[in-house]
Amino acid sequence: MYSYSQFDRAFLAARNAQFRAQVARRISGALSEDEFKPLRLMNGVYLQLHAYMLRVAIPYGTLNSAQMRMLAHLAQRWDRGYGHFTTRQNIQFNWPALQDIPDMLDALATVGLHAIQTSGNTIRNITADHFAGASADEIADPRPVAELIRQWSTDHPEFQFLPRKFKIAITGSPTDRAVTRAHDIGLRMVLENGQPGFEVVVGGGLGRTPVLGKVLRPFLPQADLLPYLEAIVAVYNQLGRRDNKYKARIKITVNETGLDTIRALTEAEFALRRRQFSGVDQQALAQIAAQFAPPTFAQKSTAPYDRAYQSDPLFRAWADTNLHPHRAPDYAIVTISLKAHGQTPGDATALQMQAMADLAQRYGHDELRISHEQNVILPHVHRGDLPALHAKLRAHGLATANVGLLSDIIACPGMDYCALATARSIPVAQDIALHFQKLGLEHGIGTLKIKISGCINACGHHHVGHIGILGLDRAGVENYQITLGGDGSETTSLGDRAGPGFAAEALIPALERLLRAYLALRRDADEPFLAAYRRLGAAPLQRGALWR
Amino acid sequence: MFTDATQADAALSRAQAQPNLLVGAYLAPVQPGPTGPRALHFREAFRATGPSARARGLRPHP
Secondary structure (H helix, E strand, O other): OOOOOHHHHHHHHHHHHHHHHHHHHHHHOOOOHHHHHHHHHOOOEEEOOOOEEEEEEOHHHEEEHHHHHHHHHHHHHHOOOEEEEOOOOOEEEOOOOHHHHHHHHHHHHOOOOEOOOOOOOOEOOOEEOOOOOOEOOOOOOOHHHHHHHHHHHOOOHHHOOOOOOEOEEEEOOOOOOOOHHHOOEEEEEEEEOOEEEEEEEEOOEOOOOOEOOEEEEEEEEHHHHHHHHHHHHHHHHHHOOOOOHHHOOHHHHHHHHOHHHHHHHHHHHHHHHHHHHOOHHHHHHHHHHHOOOOOOOOOOOOHHHHHHHHHOHHHHHHHHHHEEEEOOOOEEEEEEOOOOOOOOOOEEEHHHHHHHHHHHHHHOOOEEEEOOOOOEEEEEEEHHHHHHHHHHHHHOOOOOOOOOOOOOOEEOOHHHOOOOOOOOOHHHHHHHHHHHHHHOOHHHHOOOOEEEEOOOOOOOOHHHOOEEEEEEEEOOEEEEEEEEOOEOOOOOEOOEEOOOOEEHHHHHHHHHHHHHHHHHHOOOOOOOHHHHHHHHOHHHHHHHOOOO | OOOOHHHHHHHHHHHHOOOOOOOOOOOOOEEEEOOEEEEOOHHHHHHHHOOOOHHHOOOOOO
């Protein structure tokens, strides 16, 4: 993992000291909230429905155990004993007192974490495949490049006042676990003549105008990445609309300007900027890459795994859903579900965070990942250690065997916390999970991604849910619009709106009818919901569900 | 709780004149209830009582 240099530490200390002084001015009354707002947003501090909220960046979703312990410490000491992992691989603390936030930021800095550019019209935290550096299907670990982009984009003088926020996602695998086509820029590692480079996708995004990104360059050599990214963002900065915030994202710029024109402008800008980089970025990348060397994998027996798999049904159920193949055959990637039935998706208590840190240190080569699906990953666990790990996860309420299933729901904070929300998300997710747990249908239904947003800004990624749920306010009453057939993977698609919305009390019965119709209509138990939807279309499922 | 629109507007103006103390003041419809004013819109109800999800949220672990 990347360790902060002296330069990084000095930069962060100075930045935190500056913000501490501005917080003092706000508390003294020298600054009004309106005057303070741009200053706090630059440091990840939002004002939500009930309190300030601190959003901490988790670069490309990677943490070590010391960092996870620090997040637990923040939750315990300055918040209400829990934190919320988000769909942007970040963590949010929902209840900090303003006067404590400078201390929280100083504490984070001791472990190389910060909240810079987790808000505002800047390049936000770089997100990445949460299995990066571990997955068997990967071309190469994309995190060194992600770290290079983080360093380049942090406090970049040209890009501190973009037309709108700007999100970059990266994957090193052909299997897209980073939803790259739903980002302002998506980078997908590809090989050409044995050399790694990137397919560059631009202009994707969800929100009120969902658009799938378009290929700007099918292959960009890795050495050209930073000047090319800089060219794209510079073109966007020049062309992006500033008259209407709802038309200001690059997806609108691309659609209004035309992809070919954007490409030509980017290439022209790239030709100019490429000369300025002079290889410094590649030297930095080489230094960064050395810090992402894979761990030394243990050589020992996997017999404990085999024994537990044969004899312990609970372990077997968990292993079947929560493990993913690792590039080292004796290892596995473990997904720790933060979706216990009835739990707030993505929430973890301070004690759970401490436990996960301890387990990462003991069994996971000191690494953890946060997924955009709001779970925690231990990327490198020896199969022989899995039974012991599972037992400890169970003791902390962290062994729910539901990854990729119906109750592994993405949900934004919704109106329980968010000032922008038009309806609640979390209780809907809780009720769905509990309802289908009671019915005992979850494992029979199989792979199903439900994603819930509490407003059209789509933080819950509902457009790319196999079943998407959008919460709206219809004449003062919560109403839920369903979309079907969305997909955030390498076969990306946006969901189709499935008729008028449902009142809150009608939503879950409608979902149950829909899923029973799917069970009746699917070709066999191996045909997942999304495949059945693509084969059949919406009408048979909706008819079968007596939807309307 | 105000039943007179003029009085409500005046109270809002007083609140908005104190930007260092009060943030984002606005008027919201309420009804009298046995324990005080009851918000008519669910947004203000959650603002008054806190997140509805917490009651059913994190399960205490053993």
